[in-house]
Amino acid sequence: MVRASSAVEEKIRHRCQDQCKARCCRYITVMLPAPKQKADFDELSWFLAHENMSVYVEGRRWHLEVRNRCKYLTSHNLCRIYETRPDVCRGYEPDSCEYPNRPAHALHFDTKDKFDAWWARKRERERRRRKRSTRRKRK
Ligand code: SF4
Ligand code: SF4
Numbered sequence: 001m002v003r004a005s006s007a008v009e010e011k012i013r014h015r016c017q018d019q020c021k022a023r024c025c026r027y028i029t030v031m032l033p034a035p036k037q038k039a040d041f042d043e044l045s046w047f048l049a050h051e052n053m054s055v056y057v058e059g060r061r062w063h064l065e066v067r068n069r070c071k072y073l074t075s076h077n078l079c080r081i082y083e084t085r086p087d088v089c090r091g092y093e094p095d096s097c098e099y100p101n102r103p104a105h106a107l108h109f110d111t112k113d114k115f116d117a118w119w120a121r122k123r124e125r126e127r128r129r130r131k132r133s134t135r136r137k138r139k
Contacts, residue, residue, distance in 0.1 A: 027065055053066055
């Protein structure tokens, strides 16, 4: 998170404000229940029909990312409410945050088309698995 100028924390300020340009103040993420039914997958597809949305899976957890800058971020990449910022903002530390590398996720969709293609492949894999299973049971 970005702090208004402070001599003591100049190094941190430089990293957050000038190098990173307050990346963590430019999006939010919300954890989602893992999709199970058609309606769940359809809803994810719908999310991705909107601008500035991504869906990704970290470990086994599904997340929605909304890229939308915080209203309290100034044009100079500083936090206008630094002293009273939410706890979630305080959890970001330049020594342990995602900057400069964002974590790679096994699944990450930033468009509806990519998600729909993946979902279609997944349905096809499941259809084949069910077919094989049915064949095995008949033997
Ligand atoms: S992502 Fe890290 S380096 Fe960038 S502004 Fe947030 S805390 Fe600072
Ligand atoms: S409240 Fe401040 S620290 Fe938190 S996201 Fe907004 S600008 Fe960043």
